[in-house]
Amino acid sequence: MNTMDASLRTLARVFRRESHRVLDSERTTIQGADGMLMVLQLAMAEVNKKEYGDFGVALSEALAVWKYFLLEKLQLSPNDISPPQSYDLIRKEYDCFLKRTNTLDLIDVFVMFKELRMNEEPEEPMTALQMFQFLISDVKLSEKESVLVCPATPSNKADILTPQIKRVVRRVFCSYLALFVNSKNDLALAYTLDNPSRSLGHMAFTDLRHAARNSSSSLFLTVTSFIRAIQLGGKGYAPPESHPLRRHVKGLSEFLSFVDQCQEILGETPSPREAGFKVVSSIRAALAKGRSNGDPVYRAADDTARELKEQIGQICTAQAQLPVGTGISPARPRAYAINHSTAYGGRETVKVLMTLLDEEALAPPCRNKAELLSEDHAALNGSAGACLLALYKSPEAPTGSSPKPLRNRICSQQENVKSKVIRPTIRSQFACTYKDADLPLNRVLDFPSTSQLPTCVHPAPKQNITVSASVDYKFGSTEMDNRLAVHVDPETTNSSPEGQSALGKHSGNSWNGAGGKRTQPAQLQKATGTSKRKLANRECVELGRDENQPPQKRPPAKAPIGGPEKKNSKAASRKLLAGQGKLTSFFRL
Structure with missing residues (x-):
């Protein structure tokens, strides 16, 4: 362990032990360097949408603002860098996102250390310039330390893809653990909602974000309240059929059922080591379900689960060796205590998971910023997903004015x-x-x-x-x-000109x-x-x-007077039945 790692661990340890003095929640999580850059990108995109109507940001612009943001927040004089456009709005949006998700970044932990440290801790384990160099991850250094990789061939193509897939899989594992500790972490829910695949793609996440914004709550609380209202609310309290989340009931129910299963393990397993192992195994089984042994995601899930279990075991061993009476009290009767002072089960396991997440936040940042910001986290579910920025961008409604091919x-x-x-x-x-x-x-x-x-037309006669x-x-x-x-x-009927209809006119x-x-x-x-x-x-x-007029009535035919023509009449030509003549003469009288 080098000096930088030891200094960062000291910052995190002091903050986690004394955070109850300055924070309202003990479940506040820390955003690492990669998480800080992603949140800053989302804040810039939100400001661009308000100012210019486009939810997006260029990579070069994001990196320029990232450098100025680190210098300004660490109170280092950025003499050679001019402030970016609308920087005040970007900084405000960044701080609002952290507050809304109950998270802090490493710079906040660094600033709080002077207030939270005790006499036995060093006065300043690291300087602001050292923190800036750690967060910026100099590109020249990464080029020198980078290892040459042989070109992709059919034999080693899967091995070359494994590091990137392993990084994505590890982030999904840690996002699940962060969601179990801090349910307000919207960034963690974005990584876990559709991993593994639950048919909750871009449209489902957009509907969930809009519903959470309308209710002024977190994404996880919106999912929980919606599914619980359907399951337990009855006809009078269930959401209406026109609710936008009605289209994603099945996927949201599967997601909430998996989270409930893992939280049940945390609450009912007394041993933190055993509970942590079971939770990691459950996440591994969910990600590897339906995959073969040679699948890169399957192998990455196995490796990540093994590494996390070893790390959990080391944390449990280190906490067991601490002297009694120091650290966080397991039964602090405060309103902001873990589980809100209502249950003791799972408290020790949550403390272990929080320590694991703090160590994950202290990890060195990703050297390739372009690959980090454009990483496809939805690729694990077998579909063509999108990066975090595209996931937060609302899909455009079809207006009919889009250009056709x-x-x-x-x-x-x-x-x-x-x-x-x-x-x-x-x-x-x-x-x-x-x-x-x-x-x-x-x-x-x-x-x-x-x-x-035709240029010349000869009509038929x-x-x-x-x-x-x-x-x-x-x-x-x-x-x-x-x-x-x-x-x-x-003269006109002897020959029929070519092109003329043989039947003549239609009305003829x-x-x-x-x-x-x-x-x-x-x-x-x-x-x-x-x-x-x-x-x-x-x-x-x-x-x-x-x-259209009715036909005229014919004049009645006059009967001829006598003569042989009387026999030709219809009356005379008819044959009378027996007795008909007498009956006819009777009625005439």
């Missing part, structure tokens, strides 16, 4: 330019009275583009059709003689008027396919009568 825009423009053919519509029963207008050629012909339109009708009515008969004669110009009819012969309605219907109703409509048109 170039190919789709070209196709849609061609469809607008391309002429469309008008399909023949269904005509009514009075279509014979309509007069068809000649359609323009560009509405009839279908051309792929305007460049292929029209047929000269003369229709003559002569109608004779005989009032003494039940039949109506219709004489219809159609005279077609032979074909009648056989050759030789002036009369065509019977049945023969006319069979020849032309025209119904009787349409033939009757044509008769109305030829007679000049409106088709």
Whole structure:
């Protein structure tokens, strides 16, 4: 252990022992160097959203603000660095996030040491400049100490990916432990909500953040209150169906069930060592579930679980060797005590986990800041996830104004330019009275583009059709003689020009008027396919009568006076039944 590590451990030990003098909660956790940079990035993105409407921040801008932030908070004079734009808002947002999540950073612990130290502790274990050098992690030093890695090959490709995956897996392990100790830690919940996969992706986390903001509570408390209200609230107290978290009930229930299971182990296992081992094994089993032995995540979970168990064992051994009467009292009757002075079970285990998390916060920061800020924590669940900044960014609602791909825009423009053919519509029963207008050629012909339109158009000659009708009515008969004669110009009927419809006009009819012969309605219907109703409509048109008016009544036929024609009448041609004549004459009288 070098001098820097010993100094940092002294800071954390004194802070953890005397934090009850300055803090309202004993479960306050410490953000390490990596956590500080992530929180600062989120604060900058939130300020950019308020100022410019875009929740995002460039990597170069984040690193520049990070350096100025460390110098300003450690009260070192940043002479050669100008203050970033909207730095006061960024610092305020950063402090609000730490206060809301019940966390502190290493600089806060360093500043509190002078107030919390006792006479036996050294006056200043490390200077502000040393703390700055530790947090900034000089890039030149990392380049010298970096180990050359051979290029990726099929044999060692999995081994090269293991360090990055192992770092992500270890962060998920520690986030679970931090959530068990400090339920207000929203950053820990962001890492554990969908690891392992529970179908709680970007949309679920966004809905949870909005619900927590509306209720002014932490993310974990929002999940707990929502699921408990569904399970125990009944019909009168359950959340409505329109609640945005209703879509994620299954995943949130699985997450809360796993947390309850681990907290039950902490509360019911008296031995801190055994309880810590069981909790770490539960997290390992959840992450490795459904994976093979050769999977990188499976191996990283095994290695991380083994390392954490060894670390927990060392902490338990060190606390057992401490003299009795020093350190934190296991039964402090204060309102801010662990478990709120309501239960003793699990208190010792929580103290061990807090010491483990403090040592994790004192770990050296990640040298590659770009890899840290763009790390994909959701890759452990087998889906394409996103970094922490993208996870906190709300998904954009579809507005319909987003640009379409170039190919789709070209196709849609061609469809607008391309002429469309008008399909023949269904005509009514009075279509014979309509007069068809000649359609323009560009509405009839279908051309792929305007460049292929014909330059010269020769319309087909029209047929000269003369229709003559002569109608004779005989009032003494039940039949109506219709004489219809159609005279077609032979010059126009000898040849049919190309492109002209063989059936002629839509409203025209074909009648056989050759030789002036009369065509019977049945023969006319069979020849032309025209119904009787349409033939009757044509008769109305030829007679000049409106088709919508009811037909005129025929005058009653006068019975002929005597003569042999009486036998031709319908009354005379009918055969009477036996006795019908006498009965008819009786009623006439």
